[in-house]
Amino acid sequence: xxxxxxxxxxxxxxxxxxxxxxxxxxxxxxxxxxxxxxxxxxxxxxxxxxxxxxxxxxxxxxxxxxxxxxxxxxxxxxxxxxxxxxxxxxxxxxxxxxxxxxxxxxxxxxxxxxxxxxxxxxxxxxxxxxxxxxxxxxxxxxxxxxxxxxxxxxxxxxxxxxxxxxxxxxxxxxxxxxxxxxxxxxxxxxxxxxxxxxxxxxxxxxxxxxxxxxxxxxxxxxxxxxxxxxxxxxxxxxxxxxxxxxxxxxxxxxxxxxxxxxxxxxxxxxxxxxxxxxxxxxxxxxxxxxxxxxxxxxxxxxxxxxxxxxxxxxxxxxxxxxxxxxxxxxxxxxxxxxxxxxxxxxxxxxxxxxxxxxxxxxxxxxxxxxxxxxxxxxxxxxxxxxxxxxxxxxxxxx
Numbered sequence: 533x534x535x536x537x538x539x540x541x542x543x544x545x546x547x548x549x550x551x552x553x554x555x556x557x558x559x560x561x562x563x564x565x566x567x568x569x570x571x572x573x574x575x576x577x578x579x580x581x582x583x584x585x586x587x588x589x590x591x592x593x594x595x596x597x598x599x600x601x602x603x604x605x606x607x608x609x610x611x612x613x614x615x616x617x618x619x620x621x622x623x624x625x626x627x628x629x630x631x632x633x634x635x636x637x638x639x640x641x642x643x644x645x646x647x648x649x650x651x652x653x654x655x656x657x658x659x660x661x662x663x664x665x666x667x668x669x670x671x672x673x674x675x676x677x678x679x680x681x682x683x684x685x686x687x688x689x690x691x692x693x694x695x696x697x698x699x700x701x702x703x704x705x706x707x708x709x710x711x712x713x714x715x716x717x718x719x720x721x722x723x724x725x726x727x728x729x730x731x732x733x734x735x736x737x738x739x740x741x742x743x744x745x746x747x748x749x750x751x752x753x754x755x756x757x758x759x760x761x762x763x764x765x766x767x768x769x770x771x772x773x774x775x776x777x778x779x780x781x782x783x784x785x786x787x788x789x790x791x792x793x794x795x796x797x798x799x800x801x802x803x804x805x806x807x808x809x810x811x812x813x814x815x816x817x818x819x820x821x822x823x824x825x826x827x828x829x830x831x832x833x834x835x836x837x838x839x840x841x842x843x844x845x846x847x848x849x850x851x852x853x854x855x856x857x858x859x860x861x862x863x864x865x866x867x868x869x870x871x872x873x874x875x876x877x878x879x880x881x882x883x884x885x886x887x888x889x890x891x892x893x894x895x896x897x898x899x900x901x902x903x904x905x906x907x908x909x910x911x912x913x914x915x916x917x918x919x920x921x922x923x924x925x926x927x928x929x930x
Contacts, residue, residue: 539609543616550585552578557621566625569660569704583626587656592626593635600639600647601655629698630654630661634707637777641724641765650726664694664708664727664751665774674709675718675771679753681710681725687757688712688725690733693750696910700736700749703729707777713768724770726762733757742902744885778912799893801825801870804877821877828870835862858925861917864907871897871904 554561554576561576566583574580586592589603595610596602605613617623635654638647653659670677679692690710700706706727713721727734733756739748765773799807802825805816816822839859874897875882881894882901908914922928 536608536612540612540616543613546589547616547620547622550582550589551620551622552582554578555582555622560621562623562625564625565627566657567660567699567702568626568628568630568654568657569702570658571702572657572660579625582622583624583657586624586626590655592624592657593631593655596635596639596651596655601652626657628654628657628660629663630659633663633777634661637707637773638764640776641773645761646726646764659704660699660702662697662700662703662706662729662749662751664697664700664706666696667693668695674774675722677709677711677722679708679710680714681712681723681758683712683760684757686760688723688760688763690725690727690753690756690758693752695748695750696739697736697749697751698747700729700751701738703736705729706734706751707764709770709774712770716768719771721768722770722774723767724764724773725758726764727753727756727758731756731758741906744899801828801874801877804874808877808879808881824873825877828866828873831866832870835859835866857912857917857920860911861914861921864914864917867907868904871901875901 555578562579562582566572566574566579574583583592587601590596590598590601591603591613593601594603594605594613595607596604598604603610603613630650631654635651638651642650650659654661664679665674665677667677667679679690679694681688681690683689688710690708692710694700694706694708697706706729708725708727710723710725711721712723715721729736733754734751735754736749736751739746739750741748764770802816805821805825806812809817809821811817816825878894878897882898884894884898886895912920923930
């Protein structure tokens with residue numbers, strides 16, 4: 533414990549010396565998320581300075597080994613670092629699919645050469661990754677994918693299409709599931725490849741959603757040559773890597789940045805209701821609305837408390853297993869309920885699409901409500917999560 537206290541003091545001193553004042557406090561200039569990548573531009577010098585210092589210290593991903601760009605901290609030390617950052621109102625803004633999904637899978641399955649090539653560039657934010665899983669005919673039934681990779685010398689030649697590829701148009705690399713044996717059972721014959729998005733024959737096209745914008749893309753592979761050295765794990769054994777990565781994805785969706793909204797925008801549900809009902813003080817005049825707001829906020833607090841308990845257990849060495857599906861399912865449903873309630877509380881403002889005469893948050897709230905429809909689909913549909921919970925958490929027969 534004395535060693536941990538010493539680490540806390542050293543951490544506090546390092547933060548005081550290295551974290552710019554503008555990156556601290558409730559009104560700091562830090563963005564919620566910096567996704568990294570070659571295209572990212574950081575306009576604020578202090579944010580760039582803070583990022584550079586975190587990268588040099590290995591504290592963008594403090595628990596990763598130092599040789600892979602992390603800080604080499606223990607779980608207890610990582611928790612102390614998070615507490616000390618929170619105490620001064622700062623955080624590491626770097627967050628990405630490389631950090632939340634690919635990195636943990638590489639630590640488990642990649643060769644030493646692959647780890648040393650890719651993990652430091654994830655930790656530094658140099659490379660932005662996207663995920664090539666779903667296909668036009670292979671969404672929830674992911675193992676039916678048809679994007680094909682055929683060996684040719686030292687390369688695979690990849691041909692096919694992926695869809696709902698988040699941020700593919702601005703990403704540098706893609707981790708991709710491909711079929712390398714068409715005659716094998718569908719869960720076999722799949723391999724896990726790392727593909728440079730600048731490779732000849734790769735193209736990405738954004739998909740515009742009803743909300744007017746979208747991170748989603750269609751991604752096409754037209755005889756793309758990928759070195760066999762970019763295959764993670766054994767040929768035709770990529771489903772093992774895919775399952776591990778999906779677990780990290782659902783854990784990310786349940787508790788990391790970029791998760792489904794639970795209504796934590798600038799105005800609380802109560803503030804939205806007060807503005808809509810012209811009731812600046814005292815109890816809201818509608819008892820049913822009061823009850824619904826209270827229930828939603830209690831559900832949010834219960835979810836946060838339960839998730840924190842599981843995350844603390846994970847830091848103690850008890851990794852989150854299929855329980856990640858429980859959290860993903862609940863947060864997806866809760867996010868939709870919260871967004872729907874917010875829209876109803878907005879009243880007529882909940883119908884607007886543009887215009888400066890309305891509350892400045894109303895337009896964003898409308899788009900958030902529309903996007904929330906996707907939360908029970910992305911990362912595995914609610915039905916898929918229920919199947920996982922039934923089989924792997926409750927142990928019920930098929």
